[in-house]
Amino acid sequence: MTDFVPPSIAYRTNNSFSKGQEIRYISIQDVAPVRRSIGSFHNGEGLSARERVLRVLSDFLLECAIPPVEIIHAQSGAYLYELTDGTHRLYCSLAAKFTHVPAIAGFDLKMLDR
Numbered sequence: 001m002t003d004f005v006p007p008s009i010a011y012r013t014n015n016s017f018s019k020g021q022e023i024r025y026i027s028i029q030d031v032a033p034v035r036r037s038i039g040s041f042h043n044g045e046g047l048s049a050r051e052r053v054l055r056v057l058s059d060f061l062l063e064c065a066i067p068p069v070e071i072i073h074a075q076s077g078a079y080l081y082e083l084t085d086g087t088h089r090l091y092c093s094l095a096a097k098f099t100h101v102p103a104i105a106g107f108d109l110k111m112l113d114r
Contacts, residue, residue: 001057001096010100011060011093017067021104028094028101031071032079034087049088056092070106084108 069086084106
């Protein structure tokens with residue numbers, strides 16, 4: 001990825017991943033850092049974190065369409081958004097020098113605790 005030059009501001013996605021929502025492109029700088037405990041990065045596919053990162057980076061290189069991240073509006077703090085799904089896609093985007101990520105509205109899991 002050292003020589004990778006992003007072909008646009010964000011990785012490629014399409015409406016088939018949008019869950020009927022509008023896909024917006026948001027600045028990575030507006031997304032709060034993800035703070036999760038080890039073991040909470042799961043997607044049900046049984047892939048290791050390394051395998052998932054390699055898949056995302058490969059998709060970037062091949063310009064494959066992959067799902068947008070899911071966000072909610074931040075309740076407070078210096079960031080506009082919090083990530084609810086797509087940690088690997090977000091951090092791989094940052095590593096690949098994209099400035100934005102495609103995003104749709106996510107579900108706030110904290111609401112379940114209330």
